Amino acid sequence: MMDCVFCQIVAGKIPSTVLYQDEDVLAFRDINPLAPTHVLIIPKKHIPSLADITDDEAPLMGRMAGVANRLAREAGVSESGYRLVVSSGEDGGQIVPHLHMHLLGGRKLSARLC
Numbered sequence: 001m002m003d004c005v006f007c008q009i010v011a012g013k014i015p016s017t018v019l020y021q022d023e024d025v026l027a028f029r030d031i032n033p034l035a036p037t038h039v040l041i042i043p044k045k046h047i048p049s050l051a052d053i054t055d056d057e058a059p060l061m062g063r064m065a066g067v068a069n070r071l072a073r074e075a076g077v078s079e080s081g082y083r084l085v086v087s088s089g090e091d092g093g094q095i096v097p098h099l100h101m102h103l104l105g106g107r108k109l110s111a112r113l114c
């Protein structure tokens with residue numbers, strides 16, 4: 001999937017600020033932050049969207065949430081609060097077709113979700 005921007009980040013072909021990685025999960029700073037803390041958490045494997053995840057792959061979402069919580073603590077927003085966002089497909093507002101979770105925090109986010 002070398003035409004996928006996030007696969008290229010996983011492969012180190014596009015630079016990113018990596019905050020965490022293990023065998024299956026990578027987390028890096030969003031290039032266009034919408035909040036003081038804005039991190040993307042992705043599976044290293046190319047999965048196009050949440051809608052494409054198989055039952056076998058579903059535990060990855062829990063792993064990604066665990067990484068998000070850890071990074072929220074490290075960023076100092078665990079107490080003040082934060083939001084995890086996963087957009088899926090066109091109507092969901094997903095732009096990059098590689099499954100990702102946004103971690104947003106460090107400011108008061110709107111109570112409106114859309």
Ligand code: AMP
Binds near residue numbers: 030
């Ligand atoms: P979404 O709209 O949920 O698909 O979000 C895609 C996110 O990827 C956006 O917040 C972009 O700012 C971010 N993004 C796109 N390209 C890069 C990149 N090269 N490095 C870091 N973040 C990126």
Ligand code: ZN
Binds near residue numbers: 001004045046
């Ligand atoms: Zn990809």
